[in-house]
Amino acid sequence: MTVTVATLGFPRIGPRRELKFALEKFWAGKTTQAELLDTAMGLRTAAWARQKALGADWLPSNDFSLYDHVLDTSVMLGAVPQRYGAGEVGLETYFAMARGTTGSDEGCGHAHANPQGSVTAGELTKWFDTNYHYIVPEIEPGQSLQLGTLKIVEEYREAKALGYETRPVLLGPVTWLSLAKGHGIDPFDRLDEVLGLYGEVLDRLAYSGAAWVQIDEPILVTDLSGVQRAALSRAYAALSGHGVKLMLTTYFGGLDDNLPLVATLPVAGLHVDLVRAPQQLDAVLRIVPEDLLLSLGVIDGRNVWRADLAALLDRLEPVAATRDIVIAPSCSLLHVPVDLASETRLDTQVCEWLAFGVQKVAELATLAKALNQGRDSVAEDLAASSRAAQARRSSPRIHDATVQARIAAITPQMREREAAYADRARAQAEVLGLPLFPTTTIGSFPQTAQVRHARAEHTRGNLDDAAYERFLREETERAIRWQEEVGLDVLVHGEFERNDMVQYFGEQLSGFAFTASAWVQSYGSRCVRPPILYGDVSRPAPMTVEWWRYAQSLTDKPVKGMLTGPVTILNWSFVRDDQPRSASCLQIALAIRDEVLDLEAAGCKAIQIDEAALREGLPLRAGEGQAYLDWAVDSFRLCAAGVADATQVHTHMCYSEFNEILPAIAAMDADVISIETARSQMELLEAFARYRYPSEIGPGVYDIHSARVPGEAEMVELMRLAQQHLAPEQLWVNPDCGLKTRGWEEVKPAIAAMVTAARTLRSEVAAGSARAVVEGATA
Template sequence: MALATNLGFPRMGANRELKRLVENFWSGKVDENALLNGAKKLREEHWLLQKNAGLDHIPSNDFSFYDQVVDHSYAFGVIPARYKNLNPGLETYFAMCRGLQKPGVDVPACEMKKWFDTNYHYIVPEFEPNQQFSLNSAKIIDEYNEAKAVGIQTRPVILGPVSYLLLGKPIRGAPQEFEPIQLLNRLLPLYEELLSKLAGAGATWIQIDEPYLVIDLPSTFKKEYASAYSALTKVSPQLKILIATYFERIGTNLDFIIDTPINAIHIDLVRAPGQLESILKRLPATVSLSLGLINGRNIWKTNFDAALTEAQKAITALGSERVFIAPSCSLLHTPHSIQSEKKIDPEILDWLSFATEKIKEIVTISKALNNNAQSVQIELDANRKSIQSRKTSTRIHSTIVQQKMKTLTPDMFKRKDPFRERQLKQRQKLGLPSFPTTTVGSFPQTKEVRAVRAKFKKGEIDQAQYDDFIKKEIEKCVRFQEEIGIDVLVHGEFERNDMVEYFGENLQGYIFSGNGWVQSYGSRCIKPPIIFGDVFRPNPMTVEIVKYAQSLTSKPMKGMLTGPVTMLQWSFVRDDQPRKDTTFQLALAIREEVHDLEAAGISVIQIDEPAIREGLPLRKEDWNEYLNWAVDAFLLSSTGVDSSTQIHTHMCYSDFNDIIESIQRMDADVITIENSRSDLKLLNAFEKREYTNEIGPGLYDIHSPRVPSKEELKTRLQAILKYISKNLIWVNPDCGLKTRGWSEVEAALKNMTDIAKEFRTIEA
């Protein structure tokens, strides 16, 4: 019998219960017991949901208060020394995630990075050359036992030892030759102890995620994987091990594990469907295959006929008893359920499937394979009808957009003058001082702002009342920036619920869920828009509000836009045409907005592209194709303006070393980047490749509530000067301020502008 299985379920709950629970704990509204009990209740609900749907393998330990990697670090005692004097437990745990500032304590958070090519973030482990590991398995064992207590035998999920070490970094000051993978033999006994405890608790299957098996790795890693899994498979004869890969093809990395005595391998057949045949030929007779047939990262219904065809290939080769049906990856990356979606057009809603529905898809495919198609004929017929409806819908294609795509010319992908000439014209026009200050865009979205927006959406206040409120917030923001001496201002983005959703609401080809929330990091959730058809801009989107903001001040006001690649990456994207085509459609819409902003007198325009690095394919052989069209899309959106118009872009939480040439080809006049959590290492790339345009390395971390001191900011700016010429440096935070409180923002920005003024005096 083919088994119906799952790799992971969304944590937040149907109505973001976990978000509210954690944030109430942070604010002191609930105590630790309330937090733990609320989380336990939520886990039980999710396990029962999956059991009642008919899954054979249900995951446990896929829950987290922040992210699964920091959970893993805590479980294995990988806690940097700066946190060792804090109270053990949640204080230490959340300090690693968010930093901590209280009387006598001021510690920053650990570095945060994107989880492979997703918009999910993880906390980067920090390893010492003499790292001492210690096992705290309470969470992993307790959650397994929680499920068992309600009658559910789960498959615990843990991060594999090799991938865990590769996700980390050496602690600052470690010898240059030290690499975390050297700690593998020291770490493995702790894994063996953990697996032994799980076996003792009654576990029969364990899922060990090794996502690095889809990354280009040197052949020497065969030794590490062989060492790890030869040891772990000997822990207990009753414990079967599934190695899970996802997000790409495993390719020749299959060599690393094919000869180890594991029991099953999971492969992603959505992102890499072509790998099935080669793996079927090489799979040992003792190893089962988990087929990732259900898209764990998008929200379109699975084509049952296509999925059954692929599954049947595996069953023919292996027999049904060696086949698992599964999502391509954890369903963490999809919303909870479509059941609460009351406002999506019924035609389009019929095309969608969120996490709860995907569980049902897995079970339906398994039943069709095990009991024959007639046993689920109603479901199969309904699915065919949905797939055909979407394929033939007249709402998807626009002849106007298709014609625009045919009229693109080479001149639309380059600025009129080289950067040095543009720089002179911009300095003359803008009259900015050295070390110019700005922010990345958003200001605090307070409870009052969110409440007024909610009233407007519910019809409790009219458009005029809403506009009046937004204008007052903008004026307050402008006056504050003027008061502390910010040089290039922003309007604060109070009218925007999200940097992608706001623009999607003003573009054709998008629809929006009412409750389609997905975790980005910690308690931060996003509600990705859904691109279902050709995209175009029917009307200007930001021009009037930015014009109003500019009318309040004589200082330059930035027009704030989201770039086409980020619009793509942070949306649920149509899968019926190449992603490049959708991105170029978005770029044309942004280009029109850029031109209208310039015509309205806005001389500084920021087009944020934090997701360019995120979208980089995991296999290097696929990089050039992606980078060519991704950079072209940015150029298409940003060129055509006068040389005196300054184009900014923003990128965050990325390793830029491998794509610095592409960043240079973007030819933005100013780029702002995350820098505060990464110990200045990102600046090495810009120094080594002699990046020529202006750059604002973030001076402080906005994802932490702590306020940086002037001395801290001064030290960081002095360090930045070792990498970047003073004539190119901008002074700014490392990201938008949307999630912070006003008191934190006021204190931090005041310190930041004071330091910029001090450096102007020093450098004068």
Template sequence: MTIHNLGYPRIGDFRELKFTIEAYWKGEKNLVELEEQARNIRYQNYQTQIAAGVELIPVNDFAYYDQVLNMSTLLGVIPERFAQEKYDVEVAFRMARGRAPSDDGHHCCAHHQANSKAGYAGAMKKWFDSNYHYIVPEFEESTRFEITDTRLFDEVAEALALRQDGKNIDFKPVLIGPVTYLYLAENKGTSLPKLQRLESLLDVYCEVLDRLAKLGISWVQVDEPILGLELEQDWQNAFNQAYDTLANSPAKLLLATYFETLGDNLELACRLPVAGLHYDGLRGQKQLDQLVNAYPVNKVLSIGLVDGRNIWKTDLNEAIKLLKEAKDKFAENLWVAPSCSLLHVPVNLEVEEKLESELKNYLAFAKQKLSEIKLIADALNGRENQQALADNSRAIAAKKNSKLVNDFEVQQRIAKLDEIALKRPRPYAERAPEQKAKFHLPLFPTTTIGSFPQTAEIRQVRRQFKSGDISEAQYIEAMQAEIRDVCDRQQRIGIDVLVHGEPERNDMVEYFGEQLDGYAFTQFGWVQSYGSRCVKPPIIFGDVSRPKAMTVAWSKYAQSQTEKIMKGMLTGAVTMLNWSFVRNDQPREITCNQIALALRDEVLDLESAGIHMIQIDEAALREGLPLKKADWQNYLNWAVNSFLITTSGVANTTQIHTHMCYSEFNDIIEAVAAMDADVITIETSKSHMKLLDAFVDFAYPNEIGPGVYDIHSPNIPTVEQMVKLIEQASKLIPVERLWVNPDCGLKTRGWTETEPALVNMVEAAKQLRESFLNH
């Protein structure tokens, strides 16, 4: 029985790739040094997997930016604005970032300096329901598929040189499958239906597979995760066409699907003419028996029961039990692997020195998951490691009964959840007049989303406090000075509703997680999000509660510095959940409700302290949507309820705000309305207010702050630009329900950009007030 892996983290144990890429972008390292670091990481990854007993090791799971971008450059899908005679790695960086180190910062390349659009990066999207991102392939009128980037073949040759005589080690290139690649691509300036490109795309895939076979490759992993979606008939037909063509390849194909059940695509997947199928036995567990029974016995079936998306130890004995029936049927044609690529988990638990030892005993990162796969395979092959399996069994049992994990008071509170009224005392239509009478805000009230520039000085003070170099009193004084400065600036600018600027906050989830019981944080638990961007998700390991108030003192101090209204700022429960590694021993809904109850306490304490506008950000609400639309409503129901648990206890005159990042609202607008926030702020400037259409079509009843300038750009918007955007919004939303604000928080911007932009924003609101009041 073959032990294989679908992909391994590419960042290095200590984010070596991140630092080398960023140094290359800055011109501090050259391409030779970047490629050397990349080779070193790949070599270490291969050696780690060989040592762990992996027999079929993935190649081409390495990328400087992301694996979809790798496929685009391999297949010649390079937008015209970045095209040049011969491909080099800088083309990929231009596609991802809009520029490369050799550019002057204004144009993508000398060849296209005359093109005013040259330099805008490709769109970025989340890889299915993960927190990993990819650059969306662009199909243009001129797009022709051809092999332009040979890095795949170079890396395969590099890996094959590591084959060892007498050792059962081989290498398996990983490709995004042709149907998934087409599905994820977007047409730009062409109306040609994507599926009409399939035949010509398959020609290049055949060429790629032929070249791999000539290099000595016997197996190729072809990732088709869209098999977990609800596919229309033409996309199902595309699978038949694609794999009927690729069946002629000299390489054997292992088709990999993950993150979901196959659903109605199960029969399709079983009959495709491939040599094997990989299935995510965790996220697809409810269909696992059906697949085992239906899949042809003369083909390879790979089953992943080691979680590639989360950081908990596998219950090995349970996994072995689940696989025994498949082993009886498939014998050596049963392969074992993680559920998906290990890209989505941190690299190595061994380097974590500060985690509580009990908690550490419950965890497994990428390196440890390889060992788990080996233990499962050995047991199924009759070479059971009884000591290791007994140790695993003890750890699984200990976690279930752990005092660290279980908090009786929190569980009792969850049991009484139905005693909490989820609706505000009165509906928005009745609350709104009371709030207007209380706050006396002008037409088009101005505010910001919460954070202000986090300067090097602010970050240094936080580091000094964390390392013990300054006292708590010194830290508080430094943060209060920053809050005073932010309040003064807002008042001088003339903003109507102020915020304290959040200088004390490192990250919108981490800041709260560090103050909640049931959360833990790693030192080196980094995971790649895209390119050089790595995140270190918190770990929700147990029942969540709030030992003490988290933001009240800062908000009270900020309110004491102004006669104007000061908004309290919190991160919502759904976002706290979706941006963390979540415990796997209870439904996500229960964990989310525990966080919501902790935040409810914070909201009520803020209200008692005199903070009567409170913003609860739910940036990640849409991100949590299940892959199958049939499952959406259940998720949206409990996600909205969690928001209502947080907010429903306040008085009618306390105004609840929420903020949501770039989102398509059309298909979740009913859920957004059900949240019943008095004011929602959304990012709309990039779409020129087009994202408001969903709110108009639905007749959204509450107040809206459509972002009037893009904070991700250093450009300072003019008064005229913002007036135009607000005028567009006013044609869609009644003016008495419109707010004026930036698209998002200002944490990543500098004051030299932020202050003039806000001055212009306030002036735009003034001009509009005069215009509307005069008419």
């Protein structure tokens, strides 16, 4: 029996974020398309070479993307909405779908176009329960699907020409259709058309020499409808006869009740996630046909902890003794940093506990060698792995008695506001004195080249603390003065001192470690460095109070205190796996509660606690969701509920489907929630209206993930749509998200238009009220 090693996908961004910088230079017009594509090819080549050298037997191709693999699939199928025009799908169209357009494109004539001809990007939302964002596929009535690109074939041939035999990666048709948005149609009505195109792609891959194709169907770890089940059977009956072997790949959970269906599908191989769902192995071995090649996801593709190789061998040796197997990460390594060797300043002890993408492939190679040649062949590696696992379990740095005592002292009253929302709203109105349709932003302002340069110089020691603080104060004052000038109602300080909305807080909390270059792709060129939560969490000192106090001293208008919520800090970190996530979240909530109370004591009247990632952490199975929502909402309430009635608590959520969790959102008991709705044309508000959501809502009118600048008329129209669902008294006017990734040249006209739009809306409501009074008197 033979054990081989596969990788399901490798980080695309490059060891030093080469893809990010290449994309942003291209978008800025500083490089050519040829130069961008040359950089992309270099990254692919280096990734293949590295994985091969590390010991991978099965290399992926088509795991690379210039922006998003779901968008790549949409373009492959020709699912290009009419607003982007007809014709060949080149990079201009591709990036228009990803980011929108800013020019005066002619002949657009679509509801998503503004009067100047710019076009909105496709909807952006989270990839299952990760922090990776994908562009939602769109299928329009009457649209004829046809092969748009053959990127998957071209990249397979590219690898082959370089001497690498690869297994092309293809997003499965049922997952793609499940993620797709049908404009008045059911995407599954197009199943046969989609399958025909998939068949063509497989034929071309077979003709090019591909023996296997990895076809990803993560939808198989969710609760499937009857339509999805039927589609899976039809899809794989249709796709199994195209000259290539299919490795049906599942991840992010267990197959559970979908396993009997999967066992009947005519595929040659099956990959299962044994990190998220280790319990499924016995059922898989029992039910899956013996002639099916099993790929076992035994190394965590979503977290950074070094594996206990000896413990894994205990599980794998009995399986490897009876059949050929492939061992692999649980999912694509897209979700972890590239290489731990790049970290030169990370805490030495913590570093010994970690494995990034490169190290994970090496771990797999060690396991395969042990399984093929015996444990003695890798005795030194196994001993080092066991020492690291034992050191992490027994480290005194992980457990803090003071934190545990505070957790034990939590009472139910600590999670409850004193008054109901209606009473709080009256108290807040008296204190804040805001107009109808109050305007605000979500928190951050542009992190310009000057801001980033000053931060880098301070980090390197070339700019002393006093000079750096003086620079940040000047940036903050400019931001406050501009907000006053443009006429915003509730201001923010701009967050120029913050590198990232999670990292900034983690750096000031105990129990976190931070990296210098452990970047992970969030979407497109946007990369983040998740903190590493390794121990108990507490707040040694106030984190934001002095910056808020300084900003508020510059203006008579209210300035929001800006915090990141406990659930988002948890979900956007690499989290310790030695205790339940709920326990770690509760610790973070107590630390944020301390900050909330200190802000209020300093005089802050509006405090925003962002929970952008609350929906992201929802388990993929409906039966598991309530337990998560219970502790997630409990954590938010713990950090927010200690303030007085007159203190307005805001929260922010973005780029997620909220419909099924509205009771939980309402249970958070925030006074104001801001959400992303610009790309979806306010569709989310239908659910809030049906639920009779009681509090105030700021539906986004400015899509900050696109470079396009919306005009006043567009924003007014969006808010008119909002008023079809919610009363004017409930509505705020704000962007979709923070503005740190945009430039001031975009932000200033967009926010000015937003403020003007709010004034127009107030005039319309006032005119309507006056008309109603006259009509009532006449009657």
